[in-house]
Amino acid sequence: xxxxxPAVALTLLLSACSTPQxxxxxxxxxxxxxxxxAGTESLADRPWGELFRMPELxxxxxxxxxxxxxxxxxxARVELFRAQYGIQRSTLxxxxxxxxxxxxxxxxSAASTTENRSTEIQSFGLAMPVWEIDxxxxxxxxxxxxxxxxxxxxxxxxxxxxxxIAQVTLTYLDLxxxxxxxxxxxxxxxxxxxxxxxxxxxxxxxxxxxVDLHQAESLLAGxxxxxxDLERRRVQAENALSILIGRNPGPIARQSKLSDYAxxxxxxxxxxxxLIERRSDVxxxxxxLAASAANVNAARKAYLPTVSLTAFLGFISPEGxxxxxxxxxxxxxNPALTLPIFTAGAIxxxxxxxxxxxxxxxxQYRQAIQNALREVEDALVAYQRLRxxxxxxxxxxxxxxxxxxxxxSRYRGGVSSYFxxxxxxxxxFSSELALVQTTxxxxxxxxxxxxxLGGGWSPExxxxxxxxxxxxxxxxxxxxGPR
Numbered sequence: 469x470x471x472x473x474p475a476v477a478l479t480l481l482l483s484a485c486s487t488p489q490x491x492x493x494x495x496x497x498x499x500x501x502x503x504x505x506a507g508t509e510s511l512a513d514r515p516w517g518e519l520f521r522m523p524e525l526x527x528x529x530x531x532x533x534x535x536x537x538x539x540x541x542x543x544a545r546v547e548l549f550r551a552q553y554g555i556q557r558s559t560l561x562x563x564x565x566x567x568x569x570x571x572x573x574x575x576x577s578a579a580s581t582t583e584n585r586s587t588e589i590q591s592f593g594l595a596m597p598v599w600e601i602d603x604x605x606x607x608x609x610x611x612x613x614x615x616x617x618x619x620x621x622x623x624x625x626x627x628x629x630x631x632x633i634a635q636v637t638l639t640y641l642d643l644x645x646x647x648x649x650x651x652x653x654x655x656x657x658x659x660x661x662x663x664x665x666x667x668x669x670x671x672x673x674x675x676x677x678x679v680d681l682h683q684a685e686s687l688l689a690g691x692x693x694x695x696x697d698l699e700r701r702r703v704q705a706e707n708a709l710s711i712l713i714g715r716n717p718g719p720i721a722r723q724s725k726l727s728d729y730a731x732x733x734x735x736x737x738x739x740x741x742x743l744i745e746r747r748s749d750v751x752x753x754x755x756x757l758a759a760s761a762a763n764v765n766a767a768r769k770a771y772l773p774t775v776s777l778t779a780f781l782g783f784i785s786p787e788g789x790x791x792x793x794x795x796x797x798x799x800x801x802n803p804a805l806t807l808p809i810f811t812a813g814a815i816x817x818x819x820x821x822x823x824x825x826x827x828x829x830x831x832q833y834r835q836a837i838q839n840a841l842r843e844v845e846d847a848l849v850a851y852q853r854l855r856x857x858x859x860x861x862x863x864x865x866x867x868x869x870x871x872x873x874x875x876x877s878r879y880r881g882g883v884s885s886y887f888x889x890x891x892x893x894x895x896x897f898s899s900e901l902a903l904v905q906t907t908x909x910x911x912x913x914x915x916x917x918x919x920x921l922g923g924g925w926s927p928e929x930x931x932x933x934x935x936x937x938x939x940x941x942x943x944x945x946x947x948x949g950p951r
Contacts, residue, residue, distance in 0.1 A: 488765065490616075490758040493830065495837050497740040503848040510738025511914075512746055512921035516633050519918055520729060520911075524722050525640050528713055532636045535714025539632055542625040549614075549621040556614035559600070559607050567595035567782065593782010593798070601775045609766035616759035623752035630748060632712065634919040638912055639709045644726040645908040646702040652900045653698055657691035660893065663876075664688050667886065680886040687890060691897070731858075731910055735851055735917055743840050746922030753829070753836040760826040767822040770815045773807040840920065847917035854910040858903070865903045868896040 511519075517526045533539065569591045602608055667684040670676045707717035744750050784798040808815060872892040878884035 488761075490761050492744075492754060493757075493833070495744055495834075497743070497837070498841070499740070501737050501740065501848060502845055503852060504735075504737040507736055508738060508742075509736040510742060510746075510921055511735050511918055512738065512742075512923045514918075514923070516918075516923065519914070519923070520637070522640075522724055522729070524724055525637060528640060528709065528720075529633050529636050531713040531715075532632055533629065536632055536712060537714060539625070539628060542628045546618070546621045546625050549618040553611075553614040553618040556611050560602060560611060562596050562599040562777070564594055564596050566593075567780065568592045587786065589784060589786060591780075591782060591784045591798075593780060595782075596777070596779040598776050598778050601777060603775055604769045604772045606766050606769035606772070609762045609769065613759040613762035613766065616755045616762060620752045620755035620759065623748045623755060627748035627752060630919055630923060633923075634915050636709065636712050637915045639705055639712060640720075640722075641726070641908055641911050641915070642705045643702065643709065643720060643722065644724060645904055646698055646705060647722075648726050648904045649901050650695065650698045650702065652897070652904065653691055653695045656893070656897050656900075657688065657695060660684070660688040660691050663889070663893075666880075676886060683886060683890050687893060690894075694897075694901075726904065726907060726911075729911075731855060731907075732914070735848070735914065737844060737848060737917070737921060740841065740844075743844070743922065744837065747836075747840050748922065750833075750836045750840055753833040757826070757829040757833045760822070760829040764819070764822040764826050767815075767819045770818060771808065773805055776804045776806070778802045778804075843920035844917065847913050847920050851910065851913040851917060854906065854913055858906045858910050861899070861903045861906045865896070865899040868892070868899045872896040 516529060569589075600607065664681075664684040664687075667676060667680050671678065671681045706720045709720050710717050744754070778800075779802065780798070780800045782798060783796045785796045872889075872895075875884050875888045875892040879886060879889045
């Protein structure tokens with residue numbers, strides 16, 4: 469496709485002095501959730517500390533927010549983008565430097581080739597190097613892009629912070645689950661040791677066969693094997709949680725139990741339209757889209773002429789002793805106009821590249837919204853079904869426990885075989901462990917919903933590094949630079 473540079477330039481000149489405002493594209497959100505009644509109240513309005521009122525967990529979360537390495541890296545990355553924005557913003561203003569120079573040259577004289585002429589020039593003053601006057605708004609567009617990238621980096625940090633809190637909470641829940649399962653396994657192992665002693669006594673008296681004895685030994689070994697596996701998982705979970713809170717691998721002190729906390733009956737999800745305001749990753753994607761739009765605008769304005777200015781104000785003299793005499797004052801003012809005539813398609817390629825990046829950013833924005841919607845819907849249906857599953861699993865565990873007590877009593881009375889006791893113990897043990905795991909999954913769905921809704925949402929942007937006080941936000945592009 470052949471482009472007409474003069475036509476493009478003429479079109480841009482008509483609107484060159486204005487920078488178009490970014491318009492958020494239609495996110496295409498549904499009116500309500502599939503698995504939740506409509507309402508403006510949202511679980512995400514609660515602070516993290518009120519989701520589960522666990523002082524131990526809150527202390528771990530605070531430690532993670534203060535010392536987690538990934539979060540510190542993200543905060544440092546925010547500072548990097550903030551500094552880059554400051555560098556870009558400085559191009560809107562002229563730079564002035566103190567300038568002191570000494571120049572000595574020796575050249576052949578025009579009168580004779582055998583004689584040389586020496587000259588010295590000394591100067592002192594203020595110099596302004598090449599400064600591009602932003603008549604068409606190209607630099608302001610680049611400034612807008614840098615500012616949006618900085619805000620996107622802060623939103624990404626906040627998204628990481630939310631994910632970190634959720635990860636700490638889930639790992640802490642895993643620890644409580646492992647504690648509960650270990651308690652069940654230890655109680656079961658103790659019961660099976662007592663049972664083994666009874667079976668061995670009966671075997672020695674010729675009441676039962678060796679089959680019952682070996683089954684009792686196998687049952688005890690199975691419980692001890694489960695205990696070893698749970699001990700391994702507990703230590704690994706403690707190590708993982710230690711790293712999350714910025715410590716070396718080690719034990720995690722805790723006194724809480726999973727059974728100390730009841731599941732909430734209802735989880736309000738708010739409205740889908742609130743997601744684009746609460747989800748930091750969606751907001752980061754929107755800022756990235758705005759930055760790409762500003763870059764497209766800047767790339768298009770590269771077709772326009774560039775007006776630049778250099779200047780000097782000070783003193784110039786061939787002798788240092790007379791440098792600051794009144795008649796040695798000097799100044800220079802050098803405006804320049806540069807118009808691209810032939811660039812071998814470089815400017816057009818730059819516009820195409822910026823447009824391609826904008827298309828990528830748009831799809832990333834839409835993808836972030838769809839992922840957010842899916843995560844909320846998944847968490848909502850998971851919580852509803854897991855509550856039902858937990859209630860069913862509770863009934864199973866209660867029935868299996870009653871069956872075990874009855875079969876054990878019948879066995880000791882000589883009515884039931886040991887095979888029935890073996891089967892009842894296995895079933896009861898498995899159902900108790902499954903109940904604890906299902907309870908953990910139900911709690912995890914609460915955490916996942918809270919995170920998916922943008923939990924702990926705040927409308928204020930606060931850039932912080934490693935738990936330190938928020939740094940001062942730089943001025944927005946609307947207040948930046950001469951127009």
